[in-house]
Amino acid sequence: MKLAVLSGKGGTGKTTVAVNLALSLAGKGEKVLFLDTDVEEPNAGLYLKPVLEESLPVTIPYPEIDQEKCDYCGKCANFCQFNALAVAEGLVLTFQELCHGCGGCVLVCPKEAIQEGKREIGVIEKGWADSIKFWQGRLNIGEPFAVPITRHLKNGLADVQEDIVIIDAPAGVSCPVIEAVRDSDFALLVTEPTPFGRHDLELAMKMVDHLGLPSGVVINRAGKNNDLISEICQERNVPILMEIEFSKLLASLGSIGVPFSRVLPQWQDRFWGMYQSIKEGCPCAS
Amino acid sequence: MKIGISAAGKDLDALLDPRFGRCPYFLIVDTETKEFEVADNPGNTAGGGAGIKAAQAFLQLGTKELVTGQAGPNAFEVLVKGGVKIYQAPQVKISEVIDLYHSGDLKELTTPGGRGRGSR
Numbered sequence: 205m206k207l208a209v210l211s212g213k214g215g216t217g218k219t220t221v222a223v224n225l226a227l228s229l230a231g232k233g234e235k236v237l238f239l240d241t242d243v244e245e246p247n248a249g250l251y252l253k254p255v256l257e258e259s260l261p262v263t264i265p266y267p268e269i270d271q272e273k274c275d276y277c278g279k280c281a282n283f284c285q286f287n288a289l290a291v292a293e294g295l296v297l298t299f300q301e302l303c304h305g306c307g308g309c310v311l312v313c314p315k316e317a318i319q320e321g322k323r324e325i326g327v328i329e330k331g332w333a334d335s336i337k338f339w340q341g342r343l344n345i346g347e348p349f350a351v352p353i354t355r356h357l358k359n360g361l362a363d364v365q366e367d368i369v370i371i372d373a374p375a376g377v378s379c380p381v382i383e384a385v386r387d388s389d390f391a392l393l394v395t396e397p398t399p400f401g402r403h404d405l406e407l408a409m410k411m412v413d414h415l416g417l418p419s420g421v422v423i424n425r426a427g428k429n430n431d432l433i434s435e436i437c438q439e440r441n442v443p444i445l446m447e448i449e450f451s452k453l454l455a456s457l458g459s460i461g462v463p464f465s466r467v468l469p470q471w472q473d474r475f476w477g478m479y480q481s482i483k484e485g486c487p488c489a490s
Numbered sequence: 491m492k493i494g495i496s497a498a499g500k501d502l503d504a505l506l507d508p509r510f511g512r513c514p515y516f517l518i519v520d521t522e523t524k525e526f527e528v529a530d531n532p533g534n535t536a537g538g539g540a541g542i543k544a545a546q547a548f549l550q551l552g553t554k555e556l557v558t559g560q561a562g563p564n565a566f567e568v569l570v571k572g573g574v575k576i577y578q579a580p581q582v583k584i585s586e587v588i589d590l591y592h593s594g595d596l597k598e599l600t601t602p603g604g605r606g607r608g609s610r
C-alpha cells in the first residue's frame with residue numbers, strides 16, 4: 205500500500221505524523237519504505253536518523269551551443285516558451301535555470317548547433333533507518349525544478365519489495381505535491397484546528413478529490429477548536445482517523461527530534477490501529 | 491544619438507517605466523531632433539524570462555544606449571553582453587529623461603537590480 209501524507213501548508217506536523225506512522229508500523233514487524241519527497245526541505249531524516257548508503261545525481265538536459273555552427277538566426281530563442289535562450293547578432297546566451305529541458309531548441313535549430321548537455325539539479329539518497337528503508341530527494345539550492353527529482357524517486361518504486369510505502373509529501377498543493385501524491389492508494393491529510401488549518405485542508409481535499417484518491421484526516425494539536433475541522437470533514441464525507449491532542453510532552457519531544465511513538469508505546473498502537481482502519485476501508489487492501 | 495527608453499506610453503509625454511523587463515514599450519528617441527519610434531516590448535506579456543525576452547528584443551532595435559529604472563540579472567547580462575550601456579533615470583516624463591541625458595545627469599547602471607517576477 206502506498207500511503208501519502210500531506211498537508212495544505214507547512215508546519216502542521218505532517219512529517220511528525222509520517223515518521224511516527226512509519227516507526228509504529230515497523231515496530232509491529234511490517235516492512236516499510238519511507239520516501240521523503242519534500243525535496244526542497246527534506247527533514248524526515250532529522251527524526252528517523254537514517255544511515256545513507258547511496259547518492260545518485262539527478263540531471264536534466266539543457267542546450268549547449270556550438271558558436272562555430274550558429275548563425276544567430278534566433279529560431280531557438282523564438283521557440284523556447286520559457287525564454288531560456290537569447291540571440292542577437294553575434295551573441296547567443298543560455299539561461300540554464302529557466303530551461304525546462306524539453307529539447308525543442310535542439311530540434312528547431314537549422315544548423316545543428318545545439319547539443320544536449322546535462323545539468324545536475326539534485327540527488328536521490330538511499331539508506332536505512334534501522335528496519336525502515338529510507339529514500340529522500342534533495343534539490344540543489346536555487347534550483348527551481350523539484351518535479352524531476354520527485355519523479356526519479358517515485359520511478360524507483362516499481363522494483364520495491366516493501367509492503368508499505370509512506371510518502372512524506374511537500375507542503376502545499378503545487379506541482380511537486382501532485383507528483384508526489386498521485387498514484388498513491390490513500391492520502392492522509394494532516395491539519396490543525398485553526399482557521400488557516402481549515403482553509404488549507406480544504407485546498408488539499410480538493411486536490412485529493414481531483415486525483416481520485418481515498419483520504420482521511422489527522423488533526424494535530426487537537427483541542428477545543430476541533431469543530432473547525434470536523435465540520436468540513438462531515439461536509440465532504442472524509443473520516444477523521446486520529447486526533448493528536450496538544451501536549452507539552454509531545455511538543456518538547458518534537459523539538460529535540462525524538463518521534464513520540466519511540467518513547468510512548470501507546471502511540472504505536474494508535475498508529476497501528478489507524479493503519480488497520482485505512483486498510484479495511486481502502487479498495488487497494490491486499 | 492539614438493537612445494532607448496523603457497516607457498509606460500507611446501509618446502514623449504509618457505512616463506518612463508522603471509521595470510525594464512515588463513514595460514509595455516521601448517521608445518527609441520533621437521536626442522538631437524527628438525524624433526522617436528515606438529516598439530512593443532514582448533517581455534511585457536511573457537510568462538517567465540520576461541527580462542531575457544525584453545533584452546533580446548532591445549538588442550534587435552540596434553540602439554546601444556538604454557535608459558530605464560532597473561534591469562534584473564538576466565536582462566542585465568543579455569544587454570551588457572550585447573554591448574548596451576544602461577543608464578538609470580527616475581520615473582519622469584520621457585521628455586525630461588532626454589533633458590537629463592543632455593545635462594549628463596544620468597547615472598550608469600553597473601549592477602543588476604532584484605530579480606523580477608519572471609525568474610522562473
Ligand code: SF4
Nearest residue numbers: 284303304306307309
Ligand atoms: S530545451 Fe526547451 S526549455 Fe530548454 S532552452 Fe531549449 S527550448 Fe527552451
Ligand code: SF4
Nearest residue numbers: 274275277278280313
Ligand atoms: S537556432 Fe541554431 S543557428 Fe539559430 S540562433 Fe539558435 S543555435 Fe544559432
